[in-house]
Amino acid sequence: MLERWYPWGWAPNVFAIDYAKLQALGYKGILFDIDNTLVHHGADATPKVEALFRELDAMGMKTLLLSDNSAERIQRFNKHIGAPYIAEAGKLDPAAYRRGAKMLGLPVEQVVCIGDQVFRDIRGANRCGMASILVDFIRLPQETHYGKKRVLEKYIMACWRRNPRWRDRLGNIQK
Numbered sequence: 670m671l672e673r674w675y676p677w678g679w680a681p682n683v684f685a686i687d688y689a690k691l692q693a694l695g696y697k698g699i700l701f702d703i704d705n706t707l708v709h710h711g712a713d714a715t716p717k718v719e720a721l722f723r724e725l726d727a728m729g730m731k732t733l734l735l736s737d738n739s740a741e742r743i744q745r746f747n748k749h750i751g752a753p754y755i756a757e758a759g760k761l762d763p764a765a766y767r768r769g770a771k772m773l774g775l776p777v778e779q780v781v782c783i784g785d786q787v788f789r790d791i792r793g794a795n796r797c798g799m800a801s802i803l804v805d806f807i808r809l810p811q812e813t814h815y816g817k818k819r820v821l822e823k824y825i826m827a828c829w830r831r832n833p834r835w836r837d838r839l840g841n842i843q844k
């Protein structure tokens with residue numbers, strides 16, 4: 670019942686993921702969510718994020734930004750990264766994920782989606798059979814209020830953690 674929302678893997682943040690391990694598993698491309706995954710909602714890319722994209726590029730991992738946000742917002746984030754992107758993706762629609770894989774010239778099976786929202790990033794990827802990694806959402810220290818969805822996400826991930834069949838699909842993907 671809850672499986673439809675289960676990610677294939679989890680990491681505390683995008684910097685804790687061992688991308689070489691993903692590559693060894695046969696993954697050649699990544700669809701990244703931007704807001705609260707790579708940077709705080711609406712923020713510009715940081716030097717650390719830009720370095721991550723350079724690192725992925727150097728190792729031959731293809732990347733694409735998949736966002737429900739506007740083209741203007743993505744372009745601002747993407748200024749020094751220059752990754753291909755899909756704006757206003759409509760993330761629950763599996764077509765957006767298939768389109769992302771196609772833009773990278775890869776079959777869906779060789780692409781991983783990385784995002785912070787169980788009900789959007791992960792559910793959408795699951796709907797088209799794409800691997801996915803959930804990361805904890807980025808929030809500022811003064812942000813203490815959780816939305817209802819975040820409470821539900823916590824519950825779903827607590828169930829996921831107790832379920833090795835789903836939890837260990839990618840093995841240990843953290844550094």
Ligand SMILES: [Mg+2]
Pocket residue numbers: 702703704705706784785786
């Ligand atoms: Mg997000």
